[in-house]
Amino acid sequence: MLKKICMFLMLLSGTYQSESQKFFTSFFGGISTYQGDLVERPLALEQSKFAWGVGLLVELNDRMFIRGDFTSGKLSGDDRLGVKNRQRNLNFFSNIYEFSLGFEYVLFNLYDYKVSPYVFTGISRYSFSPKTLSDDGNEVSLFELNTEGQGFYKNRKPYKLRQFAIPFGGGLQWAITDNKRIGFVIGIRKTFTDYIDDVSTTYVDKDILFANRRNAPAFAYRGDELPNGDPYPPDGTKRGNPTSKDWYYFSGITLRVRIQPGKQKQHYSQKFKRAKVTCPKPM
Numbered sequence: 001m002l003k004k005i006c007m008f009l010m011l012l013s014g015t016y017q018s019e020s021q022k023f024f025t026s027f028f029g030g031i032s033t034y035q036g037d038l039v040e041r042p043l044a045l046e047q048s049k050f051a052w053g054v055g056l057l058v059e060l061n062d063r064m065f066i067r068g069d070f071t072s073g074k075l076s077g078d079d080r081l082g083v084k085n086r087q088r089n090l091n092f093f094s095n096i097y098e099f100s101l102g103f104e105y106v107l108f109n110l111y112d113y114k115v116s117p118y119v120f121t122g123i124s125r126y127s128f129s130p131k132t133l134s135d136d137g138n139e140v141s142l143f144e145l146n147t148e149g150q151g152f153y154k155n156r157k158p159y160k161l162r163q164f165a166i167p168f169g170g171g172l173q174w175a176i177t178d179n180k181r182i183g184f185v186i187g188i189r190k191t192f193t194d195y196i197d198d199v200s201t202t203y204v205d206k207d208i209l210f211a212n213r214r215n216a217p218a219f220a221y222r223g224d225e226l227p228n229g230d231p232y233p234p235d236g237t238k239r240g241n242p243t244s245k246d247w248y249y250f251s252g253i254t255l256r257v258r259i260q261p262g263k264q265k266q267h268y269s270q271k272f273k274r275a276k277v278t279c280p281k282p283m
Contacts, residue, residue, distance in 0.1 A: 027256075031252060032048060035247040106173065200240045
């Protein structure tokens with residue numbers, strides 16, 4: 001995927017004259033955050049994790065860019081950090097890897113101004129794999145357990161671990177020089193799945209789940225692990241909210257450096273030379 005993005009950018013840039021080819025490489029460092037059934041607020045910063053990324057930009061003109069990016073982070077959610085579903089006692093974590101291709105627009109020309117807001121959007125392909133920890137500290141793949149009966153219960157299909165999303169957002173950029181820019185970005189990802197956290201619909205009858213995935217009941221509901229916790233819920237009891245898809249965010253600091261920097265952009269100004277006037281000699 002990364003090769004395809006780079007090849008597309010190179011092909012696109014080839015349609016411009018060589019003197020107008022302008023490339024920036026970008027670096028991102030910040031946090032990744034998730035929004036879904038295991039957090040109670042859109043931006044649960046206490047559950048955010050470190051994220052990083054690299055990218056390549058083609059400068060179409062002073063304000064417009066085509067950009068390709070690879071970004072990696074980690075998402076997590078835990079009922080114990082909230083109030084509403086604490087008795088459910090579910091949790092998850094997942095690495096996330098994303099390739100994206102998009103368009104960026106800078107509101108003010110950064111060759112004339114030092115600071116400008118900017119916005120972007122595009123399309124991305126990302127991968128995830130929700131996991132949790134067992135009582136003895138071992139990682140458990142929730143996807144493989146089919147905790148909501150995917151594949152064998154009421155026509156529920158297994159979800160895919162590679163999906164498309166729509167990235168969009170914006171921030172501020174500061175032009176250190178014509179060849180270096182630093183900025184702050186908030187990037188939002190609209191997904192088309194409710195299973196980044198492995199929680200979406202209702203509980204499956206414990207016996208049915210056990211018959212198909214022996215270890216699944218122990219991780220489909222974990223309220224019974226708490227002191228005085230309730231037993232496994234009856235079949236059909238609400239487990240998540242299927243009407244609301246999951247979201248994730250990348251927010252942080254960006255650094256952009258021009259590849260093979262050339263001359264500084266000329267800021268045109270009118271310069272007048274004093275004319276030398278020679279008066280004729282009197283006769």
